[in-house]
Amino acid sequence: MRFLSTLQTLKPSALGLLDMAYIVVLLPLLLMLKVPMLLFVFVVLVLLVFKKEPAKPLQLFFVFFFGILAIYLSLYGAFSFRGLSRLKLFIELLVYVLLVVVSLQRLTQKVNFYLLLSPFLLLALSLFFYHGMAMLVYVIVEIFMLLWLILAHRMEGDLVESFRSGMVMFMYSLPWVVVLFIFFPRISFEHATYGFKGEMEKRMGHDGVMYLDGNAELVPSDRIVMEVGFDTQIPPSNALYFRGSMLYVDKKDHWEPLPEFIQRKNARPYTTQDTALSYKVTLYPTQKRWLYMLDMPAEPIKNAMLDTDLISTVKKEIKEPLHYAARSHIRSTYTEVLDEPTLQASTLFDKDQNPKSYRVAQDIKQNVATQDKRLSAILRFFKDQKLTYTLKPDALDTNHSTDSFLFDKKRGYCVHFASSFVTLARMAGIPARVVTGYKADLSNSLNLYLSVKERDAHAWAEVYLDEHWVRVETTATATGMDAQTQTVLATQNKNELLDTLNLYLLYAKYQVETWILHYSNLRQLQLLDYAKSNPKFIFVFLASLLTLILLTFMIILYFRRPLYRSQHLAALQPLLNLLQNKGHLRQSKETLHQYFLRYSEEYPHLHQHIALLKQIDALYEQMTYADQNHATDLKKLKNLVRTFTKAKND
Amino acid sequence: MKSLHTYIQIHKTTKRHATRFSIVVVVLLFGLFMEAYMHDFNLVYITLFFVFSLAFSAGPIGLLNLGNLEAAFKPSGRFFALQEGKIVLQLHNNSSTSSWSITVHHNKKEVTLLPLLKGHATALLQLPFTPQKRGMFSYDACYLQSKYPLSTVRFTREIPSRYEGIAYPEPKGVSLHAFMQENETYYGEEKEFDGLRVYDGSQRLSHIHWASVAKGEMAVKRFSKETRTRTLDFVFERMEGTVEERLSQLCLWTLECEKHHLSFSIHMPHKHLTSTKESIDEILVYLANA
Incomplete structure (x- = not known):
């Protein structure tokens, strides 16, 4: 209330209102200004605060010179005639020039047309630089603030009334x-980039190379890697494997993809009876080229490549959030007739590197005839080794990593399980490879929304059986989890309420991004198509729109209601309106008592009305001046007013 | 339905004119449209739609702001040729919401500002007006204007009624007092005085009764010639100067007589006007139309 009364007493001048408008529009732009320009803005602000009279020509010349210098220093190195063809640089230059010109005009303390116009130009220019959620919220606030200030200018600087009018117009x-x-x-x-600086966030978690030494230490992180919106349903938990990269080459301490000379560039289409699942992904900047798709991708993503290993990549590194639609068959196998180089790469191992494992594999190979039974034997062997899942394993002997993990340390996480499994499988004569990517957690889903976090980074294996690549969840062979890992995971899950709230916020953010920030002609067409085939949707849409209109109408009514000094004056208002409408106008500087008295004198024959009016007058006077403002009195006053208006209307 | 009918009526009676800020809005819309369409920036689309919708909603809001006002001229004071008078204009707000930033444009170039008129409130505006000659005049070409809310549209509404008044001759010439002083011999020597009366600032200093002043009472001498109850006779044809000058002189004396409660009569060529029979306004009207 104190804030409201302060606002009521404030009557800013046109220049003051304009200053507020500039503050509002300059805030986001300040984030992109270079240091010299920031310094320039600061100097101008200091001059405006401490110098009350208009600037003299010499001072204006100094500011102009300083402004030109600040522009030169800000764009030093980046500026050239070639550079002007880059939109970002051009817009930046435009903002700088506008700032200098506006500062000069403002220092003269004269409001001219261009000074009034510039906040809108700065608003439009700032939209070239920011497109995120924060800017969405800020833009809406910014538009309202500018509207408020324009109205305040029209309404003699009355901030409260202009706020009310602003809300009405906004609604x-x-x-x-x-x-x-x-x-x-x-x-x-497509969204224009024009050399714009993307969000320079680098996502860790999956980078195409799998390390087995200290570099591979897993640090669970809740940073979002991607957000997925499914069109119809979310697959079950055991099917949420997002393929990242395919690793074939064992380099002792790490695994690598196939060398460039082995061409596996284009996926061969395969047929299946399954219906493909459609989903849309928002992938945050990874600085890598992989696009993650659910096992098994059905077709290439638009403007991306899908290789024979069903790994999807783009030509350039992903430096800003990327949105793509994808389709996948939810299954753990797919058919492929392997070419010779890939087959060789999938079966390559060094028996001297891990002699113990080699002996075990040979035993299995000799005793088990078929490959699928050998696979079961290997899995059984892993389970028999009593391997422990831990987020912080002891360092392995990288010269004998599989032996070290399976027979010595026996502690590791997905990377160690997958690496050792693939080595052992190859030794047992089964072609195998490591797959890295993300295994999403279903607890991070809401309705059809799923968020994939860095902590969901995962490695698993694929074995080649009967011309099929079959996914094997190698980590599932762990017999237990160490106490420290249990504590870490438990700590991360301890605040379920907070996690749920966070998930809802993420969901809301995703929906806003999907339906507002990245709304496109594709979405528009999808929506229209959907509406055509779903009459119920049209009804829901119209009902929602109607609700919105009703809501805004209610807000409009709320802000359009007249403001009264007191409740009892508000209670009296229907009576005053009625008298005015009946032609009994209240004269200037006439008190309510005098007004009622005049009515009684003018219409002496209306005895009933006059008696009521006298009661109303007495009660109102008592409530106003005798400081007896009880709820019962107010109720009585309202009743009397109602009786009077009813009698008068009749 | 009643509201819709009222709105249609207001729409018909209120004119809308684009201001230079509407050009700014059009340029801004075009710029934002290009920015949004070329680069597919949804934030720009949102800004574009807000600017469009706000500019669009400014129309009805501005229309109702001005259209709910009811203007009527009220009886004003006397007007004299070549002297500034005030025409009273009553503005009443029929709506429960306040009307903002109203200007009354009158007399072709003059503007009177009314920043706020609250809901169901009435305001009386005094519009300055100087009649250029005596006789009947009508005051029209008066309209209400508002640029509320966004200054992009100038709403104007003509005041349906017009003010018709009469301008009396410009009161100028020799004052009645000076005239009577010049002609005091007609009324005898002022050596003796009959009594005292309160000094009202219009009497000569020589008439002040200093003995009373010394006692703390501001009094002047009352002469027998003043107490004589007689009627002042002004004869138009015996007066000097042009017709306009004589009418101006008569107008001045009429007003002075009214002020000092003196009875008088005016002999016009075809009419004999007496203050005891005709009211001052009737006499002035005759002089205005003479």
């Missing part, structure tokens, strides 16, 4: 904005 506009946003025809252009 009038909101349904239109929603309808236009959904239905305004779009053209499918």
Whole structure:
């Protein structure tokens, strides 16, 4: 209330309102200004705060010179005539020039047309630089603030009344904005980058090389790698494998993909009876080229490659959030007739590197005839070794990593399990390879939304059986988990309420990003197609729109209601309105008592009305001046007013 | 339905004119449209739609802001040729919401500002007006204007009624007092005085009764010639100057007589006006139309 009364007493001048508008529009731009320009803005601010009279020509010249110097220093090195063809640089230069010009004009303390216009230009220019959630919220606030300030200027600086009017106008506009946003025809252009600096976040978790030494230490992180929205249903927990990279080559301490000369570039289409599952992914910057798809990808993603290992990549590293639609068959096997180089790479091992494992593998190979039974024997052997799953394993002997893990340390995480398993399988005559990617956790899903975090990074194996690559979850052979890992995982899951809340926030953010920030002609067409085939959706949509309109209308009514000094004056208002409408106008500077008295004198024959009016007058006077403002009195006053208006209308 | 009918009526009676800020809005919309369409920036789309919707909603809001006002001229004071008078305009807000930033444009170029008129409130505005000649005049070409809310549209609404008044001759010439002083011989020597009366600032200093002043009472001498109850006779045809000058002189004396509660009569060529029979306004009207 104190804030409200302060606002009521504040009557900022046109220049003051303009200053507020500049503060609002400059805030996001300050984040992209270079240090010299920031310094320039700071100097101008200091001059504005401490210098009350208009700047003299010499001072203006100094500011102009300083501004030009700041522009030069800010763009030093980046500026050239060639550079101007880059939109970002051009916009940046435009912002700088505008800032200098606006500063000079502001220092003269004269409001001209261009000074009034510039906040809108700065708002439009700032939209070239930011497109995230925060900016979405800020833009809406910014538009409202600018509207508020324009209205305050029109309303003699009355901040409270202009706020109310601003809310009314804003609410009038909101349904239109929603309808236009959904239905305004779009053209499918890609987002322009123009050398814009992307979000320089680097996501760890999966980088195409799997280390077995200290580098591979797993640090669980809750940073989001990607968010997935399924069209119809979320697959079960044991099917949430997102393929990242395929590793064939054992380099003792790490695994690598096939060398470049072995061409496995284009996926051969395979047929299946399954219906493909459609989903949309928002992948955050990884600085890598992999696009993650669920096992097993059905077709290449638009503008991406899908190789024979069903690994999807793009040509350039992903430096800003990427959105793609994908389709996958939810299954753990797929058919492939292996070419000779791949077969060799999938069966290659060094028997001297891990002699103990080799002996075990040979035993299995000799005693078990078929490959699928050998696979079962290997899995059984892993279980018999009583391997422990731990997030912090002891360092392995990287010259004999499989032996070290299976027979000596017996502690590790997915990487160690997958690596050792693939080595042993190859020794037993089964072609095998390591797959790295993400195994999503179903607890991070809500409705059709699933978030995949860095901690979901995973490695598993694929073995080649009967012209099929078959996924093997090697970590499942662990017989237990060490206490420290249990504690870490338990700590991370201890606050379920917070996790759920976080998940809901992520879900809301994803929905906003999907349906607002990345709304496109594709989404528009999908929506229209969906509406065509689902009359119920049209009904739901219209009902939602109607609800929004009703909601905004209620807010409009709330902000359009007249403000009264007191509750009893508000209670009296229907009576005053009635008298005014009946032609009994209240004169300037006439008190309510005098007004009622005049009515009694003018209409002496209306005895009933006059008697009521006298009661109302007395009660109102008592409530106002005798400081007797009880709820019962207020109720009585309302009743009297109601009786009077009813009698008068009759 | 009643509201819709009212709105249609207001829409019909209120004119809308684009201001230079509407050009700014169009340019801004075009710029944002290009930015949004070329680069597929959804934030720009949102800004574009907000600017469009706000500019669009400014229309009805501005229309109702001005359209709910009811303007009517009220009886104003006397007007004299070549002297500034005030025409009273009553503005009443029929709506429960306040009307903002109203300007009344009158007399072709003059503007009177009314920053706020609360809901169901009435305001009286005094519009300055100087009649250029005596006689009947009508005051029209008066309209209400508002740029509320966004300054992009200028709403104007003509005031349906017009003010019709009469401008009396410009009161100028020799004051009645000076005239009577010049002609005091007609009324005898002022050596003796009959009594005292309170000094009201209009009497000569020589008439002040200093003995009373010494006692703390501001009094002047009352002469027998003043107490004589007689009627001042002004004869139009005996006066000097042009017709306008004579009418101005008569107008001045009429007003002075009214002020000092003196009875008088004016002999016009075809009419004999007497203050005891006709009211001052009737006499002034005759002079205005003479």
